[in-house]
Amino acid sequence: MNKSKSLGSRAKNAIPAEWVTFAIALLIVLSMIGLVLYTWLTQDKQPPVLSITRSEIRETQGQFYIPFKVTNTGGETAESVQVLGEFLLNGEIEESGEQQIDFLSGGESQEGAFIFTRNPQNGEIVLRVASYKLP
Template sequence: MARTVKRPGLLQRTPILEWIAAALGLLLTVSLLVYLVGEGLSARNGPPALSVATEAAKPSGGGFVVPVVVRNASNTTAAAVEVRGTLEQGGRVVEERRLSFTYVPGGGEVRGGLIFQRDPRGLRLSVSPEGYEEP
């Protein structure tokens, strides 16, 4: 008389931790795919959205350094970004400086400094982006 041995099924042979790891891997893979497709479909292809902010002027050597932060709120990278800074007194420009950044990444920021001969703390400081190139 032949006896048949009942083999355990797939659920009984696979440890529970292996099932948990497989479920987590599947969840991470699906989440990543959904995120990438969403980013690809919603990517803004418009121009860079550049803004410039300054920090307090600091004495440096024979002049004063005004730290500058350029932020790009767009997803599009800007290359050869030009920034212009002016010091005004009584409505007239008394000193002007320019600063150039190689690139400002989309969603990122870069830092630099404008060096003035006069102390900007007693004058009206105006800083703005002037232009960029498309990389």
């Protein structure tokens, strides 16, 4: 009998600690669910907004690399994003390239590079996002 009383009193002492642990875990889970619901309800379903930025040009073995980064600042995903790069000399297109990015989620960025054989500093480089489609 003495052993069962000590086990019972030990269980009574453990119960508040278990309840505190349960309450903290429940609070964390409910907070996560609340944040997900808040984001889902307040997020506008904005179409993709695509922008392109160019990095510093580098030359390697007679070829000129023009790195770029495409960013989707919209809310929806863009698929089959087509990026065009053109080297213009005296207003004429001397070289051009095209890249395809499979998809860009909202807030996501992808990097790439165009490679030209002519020195871009002798002309003008035009990089632009030409098209995309919705999933």
